[in-house]
Amino acid sequence: xxxxPGQDVAPQRVExxxxxxxxxxxxxxxxxxxxxxxxxxxxFSEDKTxxxxxxxxxxxxxxxxxxxLQIGDKIMQVNGWDMTMxxxxxxxxxxxxxxxxxxxxxxxxxxxxxxxxxxxxx
Amino acid sequence: xxSRNHRSRVTVARGSALEMEFKRxxxxxxxxxxxxxxxxxxxxxxxEIRMREGACKLLAACSQREQALEAxxxxxxxxxxxxxxxxxxxxxxxxxxxxxxxxxxxxxxxPPAPSQHLFLPPCPLDLRIPLMWKDTEYxxxxxDLHRWAVFLLLQLGEHIQxxxxxxxxxxxxxxxxxSNVLFTxxxxxxxxxxxxxxxxxxxxxxxxxAPKRLATKLSSSxxxxxxxxxxxxxxxxxxxxxxxxxxxxxxVGGPRYHLLAHTTLTLAAVQDGFRTHDLTLASHEENPAWLxxxxxxxxxxxxxxLCMTQPTASGTLRVQQAGEMQxxxxxxxxxxxxxxxxxxxxxxxxxxEEPLITIAIxxxxxxxxxELDQAQGRPFTLSISNQYGDDEVTHTLQTxxxxxxxxxxxxxxxxxxDMSQWKQCCDEIMKIExxxxxxxxxxxxxxxxxxxxxxxxxxxxxxxxxxILTQREGSRLETPPPWLAMxxxxxxxxxxxxxxxxxxxxxxxxxxxxxxxxxxxxxAIPPVHSPRARSVAPLPPxxxxxxRGFCSKGQPRTWLQSPV
Numbered sequence: 001x002x003x004x005p006g007q008d009v010a011p012q013r014v015e016x017x018x019x020x021x022x023x024x025x026x027x028x029x030x031x032x033x034x035x036x037x038x039x040x041x042x043x044f045s046e047d048k049t050x051x052x053x054x055x056x057x058x059x060x061x062x063x064x065x066x067x068x069l070q071i072g073d074k075i076m077q078v079n080g081w082d083m084t085m086x087x088x089x090x091x092x093x094x095x096x097x098x099x100x101x102x103x104x105x106x107x108x109x110x111x112x113x114x115x116x117x118x119x120x121x122x
Numbered sequence: 123x124x125s126r127n128h129r130s131r132v133t134v135a136r137g138s139a140l141e142m143e144f145k146r147x148x149x150x151x152x153x154x155x156x157x158x159x160x161x162x163x164x165x166x167x168x169x170e171i172r173m174r175e176g177a178c179k180l181l182a183a184c185s186q187r188e189q190a191l192e193a194x195x196x197x198x199x200x201x202x203x204x205x206x207x208x209x210x211x212x213x214x215x216x217x218x219x220x221x222x223x224x225x226x227x228x229x230x231x232x233p234p235a236p237s238q239h240l241f242l243p244p245c246p247l248d249l250r251i252p253l254m255w256k257d258t259e260y261x262x263x264x265x266d267l268h269r270w271a272v273f274l275l276l277q278l279g280e281h282i283q284x285x286x287x288x289x290x291x292x293x294x295x296x297x298x299x300x301s302n303v304l305f306t307x308x309x310x311x312x313x314x315x316x317x318x319x320x321x322x323x324x325x326x327x328x329x330x331x332a333p334k335r336l337a338t339k340l341s342s343s344x345x346x347x348x349x350x351x352x353x354x355x356x357x358x359x360x361x362x363x364x365x366x367x368x369x370x371x372x373x374v375g376g377p378r379y380h381l382l383a384h385t386t387l388t389l390a391a392v393q394d395g396f397r398t399h400d401l402t403l404a405s406h407e408e409n410p411a412w413l414x415x416x417x418x419x420x421x422x423x424x425x426x427x428l429c430m431t432q433p434t435a436s437g438t439l440r441v442q443q444a445g446e447m448q449x450x451x452x453x454x455x456x457x458x459x460x461x462x463x464x465x466x467x468x469x470x471x472x473x474x475e476e477p478l479i480t481i482a483i484x485x486x487x488x489x490x491x492x493e494l495d496q497a498q499g500r501p502f503t504l505s506i507s508n509q510y511g512d513d514e515v516t517h518t519l520q521t522x523x524x525x526x527x528x529x530x531x532x533x534x535x536x537x538x539x540d541m542s543q544w545k546q547c548c549d550e551i552m553k554i555e556x557x558x559x560x561x562x563x564x565x566x567x568x569x570x571x572x573x574x575x576x577x578x579x580x581x582x583x584x585x586x587x588x589x590i591l592t593q594r595e596g597s598r599l600e601t602p603p604p605w606l607a608m609x610x611x612x613x614x615x616x617x618x619x620x621x622x623x624x625x626x627x628x629x630x631x632x633x634x635x636x637x638x639x640x641x642x643x644x645x646a647i648p649p650v651h652s653p654r655a656r657s658v659a660p661l662p663p664x665x666x667x668x669x670r671g672f673c674s675k676g677q678p679r680t681w682l683q684s685p686v
Contacts, residue, residue, distance in 0.1 A: 023511070032683040041681035056683045080397040088682050095686040099549065 011076060014105045016067040027095060027103065028062020029055050029069055034088030044072040052076075053083045053091045055107075070109065077106040160214060163280075167207040174200035191271040191321055191377050192287055198319075198379060199275065199284045210280035249274060249285070251297040251318065251383075251401070252416040267291050269323035270413055272382070277315045278305045289323065290413065310427075310543040314387040316419065318401070319379040320411040380411040385419065392425045392547055427544040433458040435533035436471070440520040441479055450520065453478055457533055460484050460541070460548060462506070481506050481517050485541055489534050491527060502527040504534075 018025035033042060033053045044054045055073040058065050075083045078094045086094070095103060177197040184190040274285040285299040297318075305314070383401040391399060398418045405412050435457040440450040441464055453464035456471050463477040470477070483489075488507045502524055507516040521527040541548045 027686045030683050030685045032681055034682070036678055037681045038678045039681070057685075080393070081395055088684065092684045092686060 011106050011108045012068070012073070014064075014067050014069050014073075014107055016063050016069065016103050016105065018101050018103070019063045025096070025098060025101065026062070027064050028059035029064035030057040031075070031088075031091055031095070032056040034091055035085060036087045045074070050074075051085075053086065053088075069105070069107065073107040073109055075105055075107050079104055160211065163207055163211055163214075167204060167211070170200050170203045170207065174204065187323055187377065188271070188289075191323065194321070194377050194379065195271075195273055195284070195287050195319075199282065202275070202277075203282045206277070206280045206282055249299040249419060249421040251419045253290070253295060253297065254414045254416040255292050270320045270411060271323055271377070272297055272318060272320040272413070274299055275317045275319060276303050276305075277317075278308055278312055281305055281307075290320075310389050310545075310547075312388065314423070315384065316387065316401075317384045318382045318415075320382045320413055321377045321379045322411055378411075380405055380409055382411065382413055383415055383417075387423055389425070389545060389547070392423050394422075394424060394550070396420055396422050425544070425547045427540060427547050429537055429540045429544075430459045430548060433471075434537060435530060436468075437526060437530070438522055439464065442518045442520075451478065455519070457483070457530075457537065460537075479517070482508055483534065483537060484508075485538075489531070489538075491531055504530060 016027050018027055031053050032044075033039070033051060035051045037051065039045065039051045040048045042048065042050065042054060044056070045052070053075045055064075055069055055071055055075065058069055058071050075091070077083055079100065081094050083091055083094065174197060177193055177200055181190060181193040181197060184193055268291065270290045271287050272290055273287045276283045276285075283303045283305070285301045285303070288297060288299065290297055308314075381404045383403050383405075385399055385401050387399060391397065398420050401415060401417050401419050403415060403417060433456050435455075437455060439453055439455040441453050441455075442450050451464075453466060454468040454471065456463045456465065456477075460483050462481040462483055463471065464479040464481070465471050465475065465477045483506065486509060489504060490507075491504050502521045503518055504521065504527060505516050505518045507514055509515075519530075521530055
């Protein structure tokens with residue numbers, strides 16, 4: 001994966017194969033955040049004005065866990081769609097399209113964000 | 123009465139590619155008994171030849187560099203189109219000759235498999251190419267402001283289209299083209315080639331010093347052996363793969379455009395939304411027109427197959443009404459897109475009346491030429507079955523004659539074939555706007571940017587950003603943000619002062635060295651390797667705070683979590 005400009009560490013690419021449960025295709029995680037949500041209540045973000053989409057829970061043994069998604073990951077893109085400026089419901093819809101069995105996420109991890117923060121203070 | 127859209131049955135016949143020699147001066151191909159498409163092509167060719175003459179004269183008369191850049195661009199686009207059209211005419215001639223000779227030897231075989239649909243307009247909308255300036259160039263903004271003239275050339279088949287020319291300097295984070303490009307003919311196996319060309323706005327002689335220094339830097343930063351390899355591969359980039367669309371500059375004299383990057387998009391790239399595609403970089407730092415491209419292009423490539431927007435078959439049918447065995451309604455059926463619309467009267471199809479019945483036709487639909495209800499004296503029926511959850515819904519339709527039944531079946535088979543070829547383009551109709559006249563570039567909010575997560579509102583005023591920060595809750599401003607050090611030339615305050623509320627103010631009274639407008643976001647993820655505070659880029663707040671947020675209804679109070 002190519003790094004974003006100015007970064008040394010690359011964001012993670014996670015490919016999740018949805019699991020069919022009856023009529024639904026599930027990914028096995030939960031999201032929080034969105035431009036229409038209160039970002040100060042986000043327990044995972046370093047910056048409390050960050051209105052991005054974060055992974056708040058990962059089901060054990062589910063497709064997301066198998067694919068390597070972790071709690072606290074910030075989702076930047078889903079199948080090429082931007083997720084940094086979306087409402088909560090738009091984010092949910094982009095992940096749960098019935099026509100897509102595989103979703104490719106671009107995520108950034110906590111350790112990366114911390115490293116960025118610390119480099120500024122030095 | 124049954125009618126069929128015969129345009130949909132034509133195959134795109136392509137002969138082998140030919141290399142054409144570029145002949146100077148006027149030229150004309152003589153064609154015998156031209157089919158209508160060929161006279162159209164000839165007319166286009168003549169038009170381009172006239173345009174080319176005009177562009178040559180204009181170029182000779184130019185006094186300013188920017189005029190010369192535009193004229194050179196027009197000239198080069200004309201040249202490329204001329205070559206392309208000549209090549210296509212030659213191919214068609216060859217195909218005609220080949221057909222005539224083969225006809226004698228042809229034996230009768232089975233009718234060919236359903237052919238592909240012609241026509242789709244894939245049109246990249248709102249193209250954007252991110253740039254990656256070194257932070258020293260971008261934020262310090264020192265030295266001469268080098269400017270480049272860039273434009274994009276798009277080729278699909280024999281058609282070439284160009285975007286407007288844009289002047290780029292290091293204050294821009296992206297190259298953004300506003301023009302929408304529309305191609306009206308292509309098959310599902312299309313290849314849309316994008317090429318980015320650039321030229322220096324300043325005279326090229328002025329820059330000979332810099333490239334050598336940059337080249338040394340490049341090879342030393344990559345390490346000796348990998349640097350050598352990288353440079354060697356870049357040197358041969360011009361010759362590898364297919365040759366660029368644009369011809370070399372004629373000996374008229376004037377600005378030289380260089381190929382900076384290219385990529386090819388196919389059906390897989392079509393989507394009803396913005397996507398990021400990789401660009402193959404074709405020039406390197408020694409090239410005077412080299413621009414620091416990030417390596418991607420963001421655009422929305424939409425396609426409308428003809429089968430989705432035009433009716434492919436229509437005629438009289440009798441439809442068995444649900445639940446009523448004896449009652450067959452006479453309707454006017456229209457097969458369009460992924461639906462069979464059954465209207466009460468033929469006129470209803472055009473007046474916007476609701477159809478009596480709409481039957482979905484998609485990849486999972488099953489169609490049978492039915493022997494159902496034959497016993498009741500209803501021959502020539504076909505049945506269409508769809509699965510809705512656990513239920514299977516079958517519609518039975520009676521056609522007027524055996525020939526009509528055959529024609530309907532063929533039309534449906536053609537539709538299934540087209541859906542399998544055009545894949546995601548048949549899921550729903552993608553929006554395509556007709557190209558608008560070119561306007562000057564505007565700053566618009568875009569999706570899918572690699573810089574996107576750092577967007578600030580308002581975009582172009584650091585003072586406004588700091589204003590926003592002062593309006594935030596007081597508890598957040600115990601220490602001035604670390605990135606302020608960049609503006610004040612002082613090291614960031616290491617610990618909060620006792621008089622917390624006073625601390626930020628002095629730093630902000632200094633005049634900011636920054637007056638240039640930005641088109642988009644500040645690229646502000648700081649380079650991790652920079653040791654000194656001075657060169658660290660600011661990390662702006664991720665989103666505008668509540669006072670200028672998106673929700674005009676007031677501050678959001680919830681932080682919802684949803685399972686997916």
